[in-house]
Amino acid sequence: MTLRYGCVGAGGIAKGKHIKGYKGIPGVELVAICDSQERLAKEVAEAEGFKNYYTDYREMLEKENLDFISICTPNVLHRPIAVKALDKGIHVHCEKPIAMNATEAQQMVDAKNRSGKKLMIALNNRFTNHAWFIKRYADEGLFGDIYHVRCGWKRLRGIPGKGGWFTNKAMSGGGPLIDLGVHFLDLVMYFMGYPNPISVTGATYSKFSDNKCVNSSAWSMAGDDEGIMDVEDMAVGFVRLENGTTIDLEFSWASNIEHNENFYEIRGTKGGAIYRGGELTIITEQISTVVKIKPKLDFKAPINEFEHFIACIKNNEEPIAKPEEAVKLMKIIDGIYQSSKTNKEVILQEGK
């Protein structure tokens, strides 16, 4: 069974991840690529061996009889492209964040349910070795009851392509909360089995839009001095979940901290975990003594994101990174933006 593949967007993540990820998987045929920049679409088609290239995704979806696509465009286009593709019976692997907000995300889930096709969100951190280990550790009950988690992704100076689409709210939906937040907030929710959020409180800050020291080039994304930066550069928040668990979070593209880091901390009744700086520490008790265990993270995660999506399509299985979970994630993110605007806690559902 050959699966005909198309990619929408030929920028950083398409070239760096999706095309590399699908190329070489037996039974996947690189059929077509689309980018609104024709030069780029043509260049990537030639370099990677796609048979055709397009500048309009609707034309590509119409003409190419594709089995599945990747969506690697600015966030504002995720929903329209996904809904169009799913309604045409095409499976979709969509980059994070799923969409601009929870309403759009739910429309994508509805389109998936209508079509019976697969929709997987590229929450790629779930496919890392540490996340694979911690998810199993949690599922085995080795943390006991998890009652609080902390997570964050903080940058000293690192606004992606300042003045480009990432910093333009109409194109991106927001700043580091929606960009980086989806990754590590997703991880802690995933470890806990995605309980429903009942309330959130948060604040966002925009303190670096005029800062000349901000180093955007680190993300090799062209900035634009004339462009817009109307998103936050830092967000903090506190979330209550239906099972009584709480989350404390902080995400930033720029802030006066010691160094860049992403992290999560898990507090459970039988044990805890800290992931920071690429290192994992488990805290538990053995022989009435507190012990710290350092799992060796020198193995390759057993599940590859791209091979997994192909297996889901071929075997009609549910993807690990489910869009229904991404809707919950977006409800939290929407709630933090709203809470910041109103200076009030936002109730997402009545507590149990």
Ligand SMILES: NC(=O)c1ccc[n+]([C@@H]2O[C@H](COP(=O)([O-])OP(=O)(O)OC[C@H]3O[C@@H](n4cnc5c(N)ncnc54)[C@H](O)[C@@H]3O)[C@@H](O)[C@H]2O)c1
């Ligand atoms: N999973 C991750 O770790 C990760 C990392 C980076 C980016 N991303 C996500 O990937 C997506 C793309 O980000 P990127 O860094 O590749 O951005 P990018 O700007 O490098 O690439 C986006 C591409 O989309 C093209 N495009 C814009 N409008 C289009 C349209 N109407 N039709 C077709 N193509 C169009 C642009 O010309 C550009 O080449 C975003 O949703 C982003 O959040 C995820």
